[in-house]
Amino acid sequence: MDWYETIFELIDMRSFSNLWFWIALAVLWSSTSHWVLGVPWDMIIRARKKSADAQSVVDLHDLVRINVNRILYIIHESGLLIAGFVCFALTVLGLTGFVYGKEISQALFLLGFPMSLVGVFSVLTARKIRHSGLENAALYKQLYRHRLITQVIGMLSIFVTAMWGMLQNMNVGVLGG
Template structure:
């Protein structure tokens, strides 16, 4: 049985994202990673610093300072362009996804949009850290992580609900 290349590619690469296991794995790994690395600082280091581990406290302070300066420099240099580009991409994905009903664009939008919110939140936390002179870094990183986790819960629910709706609507009862 000889399949033409495009038919073979379509069989291997399923663009029906919400019924694809890999999409849900990417979603879980993405949220897990974002909530573990708080402004570039691994959260286990923040916990050890909270318990009084001297080396972790020093490492956390250095990592926080380096990443805050890096984030804020990027925002100062190219923040407007990055925001405009992100808005362009997200708008295109939303229009293609919901106006033209392209499931792949809906799926990518539901991955990217919350990450832009996490990015904006990271900039806000970075500005707070710099404004306070990096006082009480563990507390601000903990609040940032809790906020990111709450955002994750909301968007995982929205994505799961929408994915189930699309799967039921496209293929009701597996028929």
């Protein structure tokens, strides 16, 4: 057996039967849920407590301000270019995956499309925080709402991906065996 076969045995291009794909899916949504607009969730919880020290509240507000400004700056400077590239990439993945039947494209689309929704929602949340000047309880409530919606998108994404992956694996099992 040559090295080329060994590598492609290790990196199975049939994504839905590959353990690495499912690990990547879990890590993706776990990380996305933990980092709310670039702020770790434990930091939000610590600042939200009644017994929180003043420094943790100041740190949270500073980090939210920095990340909101960063997100809105990126969108202002290159938002149209990013949107065009993401739409192009998702269209290519969708067509090659679901029209031409390439499983790796299906898997990448099922990872990328929900993340693009989270990205759009992050921009909307950042705009709301800046426009409304949210602070303290209102800010915590908005960050909690953002995390909750991100988790709902993640749960739906995992469910749809798991159902599609099982369907693909059953089809391969029926057709291949």
